[in-house]
Amino acid sequence: MTRGLRGATSVLSNEEGQIIANTKALFEEMVNANDIEANDVSHVFISVTKDLNAAFPAKALRELPGYTFVPVMCMTEIDVPGSLPNCIRIMMVINTEKDQQNIKHIFHNEAVKLRPDLVKNKR
Template structure:
């Protein structure tokens, strides 16, 4: 069966190296905390807020070993007034036998404010 793993992070500035590195770190933590290998990943959607334009965050995934053939698509998040700025969101769809409640969703930097309920669950597993 497939399950979704959510992740989100923010960057301080719209700089290519920062976007790529923060995305890489986020996905690495998502993979580690959920014991996922690239072969388990069906596909990944990445959305960014309209103030991120310097790079495709998917480049961060390409730096990970074994991710060459994982389908990844980047898109722009809807522009909701007063929403979190400079935010990168990841939806990773994986093949797994785990229950939905056992998936660890990862929120880094200012993105922890998006889903404090899930961020707290993740912290309690440490």
Template sequence: MTRGIRGATTVPENDKDLIIAYTKELLEKMIAENDIHPSNVSHIFISATKDINAAFPAQALRKIEGWKYVPVMCMAEMDVPNSLSKCIRIMMVVDTERKQEEINHVFLHDAVQLRPDLVKGD
């Protein structure tokens, strides 16, 4: 079954190293919490708010061993008034046997406010 796994994080500033580091942190947590293997990933979409442009967040994926061939695309997030700033969102499409309610969506830093109903305590 194909499932989508959501993730989101925020960065403290529009800095290349921070964008890549925070995105990598998010990706690694999504991978670990859902036991994802790159061969089971169809593709990954990454969006960023307009105030993030110092780097492509997708560069973080290339820093994770074994993920070289996973298709990934960055795009701009909709610019909705009063929405969360400096936010990076990920939609990872995977082949998994997990039921919808067994998927662990990951929200880090200020992004926990996007879906508090899906945030699980550590």
């Protein structure tokens, strides 16, 4: 069965190093917290707010062993007035036997504000 796994983080500024590092840290925690292997991942969507254009966050996944052939697509998030700036969101579609309520969604930095109901360990 496939399940969606959510994650989000934020960066302090529109710099390639921050975008890649924060995306990588978020993705690695999503994978580790849910016992995911690269072959379990169907595809990954990554959205960024309009203020982030210094790098494709998908580059962070390409640096991880086993993720060369996982389809990843980057896009711009809807620009809703008052929404969290400098935000990177990940939607990973995985093959798993876990029930929906047992999926551990991960939020880092200012992005913990997006879904406080899903955040157990605020960073």
